[in-house]
Amino acid sequence: LLSSHDIVAQLDYGPVLPPLPDEMPDDEEAMRIVCLVKNNQPLGATIRRDEETGEIFIARVIHGGLADRSGLLHPGDLLVEVNGNPVVGLEPEQVIQILVKSRGTILFKVIPNAAQSSSSLKPVYMRAMVDYCPLQDSSIPCPDAGMAFSRGDLLEVVDQSDGQWWQAKKLPCTVSCAGLIPSASTLKSKQREQWWCQPLQVHTCIRPFVFSSAGFRQSFRLWRRTSYRRRRQSCTSCSPNSSALSTPYEEVCLYQRLPQENHRLIVLVGASGVGVNELRKRLIKLNPSIFQGPVPHTTRPIRPGEQTGREYHFVTKELFEYMVCNHRFVEYGEYRGHLYGTSTDAVDEVVKRGRMCIVDVEPRSILTLRTGKLKPYVIFIKAPSPERLRQTRRDARIITSYSVNRAFTEEDLLEMEDLSRLIEAKYKQFFDIVLVNDDLQDACIQLCSIIQEAQDEPQWIPVSWSRNQES
Ligand SMILES: Nc1ncnc2c1ncn2[C@@H]1O[C@H](COP(=O)(O)OP(=O)(O)OP(=O)(O)O)[C@@H](O)[C@H]1O
Numbered sequence: 001l002l003s004s005h006d007i008v009a010q011l012d013y014g015p016v017l018p019p020l021p022d023e024m025p026d027d028e029e030a031m032r033i034v035c036l037v038k039n040n041q042p043l044g045a046t047i048r049r050d051e052e053t054g055e056i057f058i059a060r061v062i063h064g065g066l067a068d069r070s071g072l073l074h075p076g077d078l079l080v081e082v083n084g085n086p087v088v089g090l091e092p093e094q095v096i097q098i099l100v101k102s103r104g105t106i107l108f109k110v111i112p113n114a115a116q117s118s119s120s121l122k123p124v125y126m127r128a129m130v131d132y133c134p135l136q137d138s139s140i141p142c143p144d145a146g147m148a149f150s151r152g153d154l155l156e157v158v159d160q161s162d163g164q165w166w167q168a169k170k171l172p173c174t175v176s177c178a179g180l181i182p183s184a185s186t187l188k189s190k191q192r193e194q195w196w197c198q199p200l201q202v203h204t205c206i207r208p209f210v211f212s213s214a215g216f217r218q219s220f221r222l223w224r225r226t227s228y229r230r231r232r233q234s235c236t237s238c239s240p241n242s243s244a245l246s247t248p249y250e251e252v253c254l255y256q257r258l259p260q261e262n263h264r265l266i267v268l269v270g271a272s273g274v275g276v277n278e279l280r281k282r283l284i285k286l287n288p289s290i291f292q293g294p295v296p297h298t299t300r301p302i303r304p305g306e307q308t309g310r311e312y313h314f315v316t317k318e319l320f321e322y323m324v325c326n327h328r329f330v331e332y333g334e335y336r337g338h339l340y341g342t343s344t345d346a347v348d349e350v351v352k353r354g355r356m357c358i359v360d361v362e363p364r365s366i367l368t369l370r371t372g373k374l375k376p377y378v379i380f381i382k383a384p385s386p387e388r389l390r391q392t393r394r395d396a397r398i399i400t401s402y403s404v405n406r407a408f409t410e411e412d413l414l415e416m417e418d419l420s421r422l423i424e425a426k427y428k429q430f431f432d433i434v435l436v437n438d439d440l441q442d443a444c445i446q447l448c449s450i451i452q453e454a455q456d457e458p459q460w461i462p463v464s465w466s467r468n469q470e471s
Pocket residue numbers: 219220221222225270271272273274275276277278279392393396397398399437438439440441443
């Protein structure tokens with residue numbers, strides 16, 4: 001053991017750090033000399049200039065970066081020299097140039113910030129509800145330290161001490177170093193600026209729903225074939241990611257459902273014709289004692305053999321309209337002069353009975369279902385590649401707007417793929433998981449295991465859902 005120790009002790013380890021300067025100023029006890037070895041990584045700190053005194057301070061130290069790992073540089077430290085060059089009075093860009101030109105080691109002389117807090121910050125988890133690209137943001141203090149993210153990304157925010165710029169990592173995390181992201185208030189003010197610059201758009205979404213006369217099934221998906229496109233063109237300003245309306249981040253936490261708690265609502269969404277209803281039907285058929293759909297309401301007369309509360313809740317037009325006014329429907333529409341709708345009470349009923357409620361809805365209806373009581377788990381059913389669509393849907397039948405049951409045409413498949421892409425781009429921040437409906441059998445098996453995990457494994461949910469069951 002001793003001889004191994006001697007061998008290791010005699011080895012040279014590089015790089016060799018330069019000796020400390022011989023002559024130290026009188027006020028040296030207040031100074032700290034920090035020597036960092038430059039490698040391919042960025043320094044991991046930003047600087048700011050005090051406009052009155054011209055002094056340069058460390059503005060922030062990026063978590064997990066080189067400066068942070070050294071443990072020797074802290075926000076608020078006054079930068080006196082870099083590699084022997086006095087920096088007081090220089091512009092931050094000039095200091096950065098000195099740093100960029102430095103090779104090997106960088107010697108900082110700093111006066112430590114006396115008020116520096118040593119408390120370790122507890123991370124906060126956020127779901128990004130907007131897209132962000134630091135390279136397109138002229139206001140970011142250091143674009144290289146910025147972190148890009150897209151809607152739906154899960155962020156571990158490790159530092160919120162700066163009101164304007166937070167530090168975060170994307171989960172699952174592959175890097176140790178955090179990146180700069182705008183704080184919620186910074187992003188909101190950017191959104192407001194953008195919104196004011198947009199040309200005036202008529203907010204058609206506040207008009208009541210107008211449904212096409214397309215076929216209308218219990219799943220309420222048939223009329224969507226025409227209505228989705230119409231709404232897309234008419235009211236982009238009111239979409240969930242409309243800059244003026246959206247919350248940039250949603251705080252989330254891990255939620256583990258307890259066995260005695262209600263099952264989470266399972267929500268399937270996808271482009272018309274992609275197979276959402278087929279998957280839902282197969283799931284319910286597989287185990288009707290576990291999976292169940294809500295019973296819809298209708299104003300159409302009851303037919304022989306039907307039972308109220310089984311096929312439909314048969315109600316009067318007045319009662320239906322009263323329910324609409326009281327926001328009791330997740331979705332509703334008109335088909336051949338009769339009203340049809342899925343009520344939130346019908347969803348509650350299934351959940352209360354201890355079953356797993358499965359609904360397939362239009363993507364925009366997800367917003368109505370996002371409550372702490374239902375804790376919806378949203379599965380996006382995605383179209384496979386065009387080649388696989390052609391192969392797998394060869395024998396499939398499509399029900400068009402006019403209730404015509406026919407084979408899929410090339411145009412249907414292209415439209416389905418196009419819509420699938422559009423829905424994903426617009427609503428992905430609300431999806432818990434994406435399931436590609438390629439081979440039907442495989443998709444069913446995957447769906448079953450996804451649902452089991454959603455109910456039994458810890459999942460990220462908005463913090464507001466865990467605080468307030470009714471929210
Ligand atoms: N993976 C698949 N492979 C082959 N055929 C499929 C697959 N998924 C669904 N289909 C068939 O495609 C057709 C349309 O599916 P489905 O009715 O479920 O569409 P949808 O997504 O509910 O849309 P819409 O509500 O507009 O009908 C059905 O005939 C269904 O059997």
